[in-house]
Amino acid sequence: MPKRYDWHGEVLSRMTLSQAHQTRIMVQAAAAACEDKKGNDTRILELDPVDSGLSDFFLVTSATNDRQAVAIADEVEMRLKREFGVFPNSVEGRRKGDWVLLDYVDFVVHVFLADRRAFYDIERLRKSARPITPAEFDAELKSTLAEKTRAVRKKASSKKTATAKKSASATKPKKAVKAAKTKTAVAKPKPAAAKKATAKKAGTKKRA
Numbered sequence: 001m002p003k004r005y006d007w008h009g010e011v012l013s014r015m016t017l018s019q020a021h022q023t024r025i026m027v028q029a030a031a032a033a034c035e036d037k038k039g040n041d042t043r044i045l046e047l048d049p050v051d052s053g054l055s056d057f058f059l060v061t062s063a064t065n066d067r068q069a070v071a072i073a074d075e076v077e078m079r080l081k082r083e084f085g086v087f088p089n090s091v092e093g094r095r096k097g098d099w100v101l102l103d104y105v106d107f108v109v110h111v112f113l114a115d116r117r118a119f120y121d122i123e124r125l126r127k128s129a130r131p132i133t134p135a136e137f138d139a140e141l142k143s144t145l146a147e148k149t150r151a152v153r154k155k156a157s158s159k160k161t162a163t164a165k166k167s168a169s170a171t172k173p174k175k176a177v178k179a180a181k182t183k184t185a186v187a188k189p190k191p192a193a194a195k196k197a198t199a200k201k202a203g204t205k206k207r208a
Helices: 017-037 068-083 116-122 136-185 191-206
Strands: 039-044 057-063 089-094 098-105 107-113 130-132
Touching: 017 039, 017 057, 017 068, 017 107, 017 136, 039 136, 057 068, 057 116, 068 098, 068 107, 107 116, 130 136
Parallel strands: 057 107
Antiparallel strands: 039 057, 039 130, 089 098, 098 107
């Protein structure tokens, strides 16, 4: 399994790199759903693997009333179902609406009423987590995609160069064989010339 590093430089082993990338894309989609439903102060917490349990991210947003909180949670759930075919492992607090929690295992969405968010203060409780705005998260994701694209192109280019070198080295012996055949062809008349010289010498002796 390929190694994966957190923002501290520590090796993560919970997921493969492709799974981690997919999780980031889903968190990005969930954050966009919160923004579209006018969620306030939407934050993504990248959790420290030492104390985060099974989740990698918390997505936290605020609503002005319980109806909006439920609407935000519904939009997140519907969008992730439509775009990725995923469902929350569990949903809590939808009936009351002051704190709706959607658990997607690798990330958890928290939709709070403003006073509840201030009371529980998840951001403070998770001191080791790295807070990121959706815009910053989006920029990081694009940067990662660009790096992966460059790496793939570089690998393909190296493979093409290696193939070209191999083909070039494979054609060299053929040229050497051809050159050897030419030399042999040039060398063949020598015995005939030697015979002619011997015959000429014998004729000279007869005259004498």
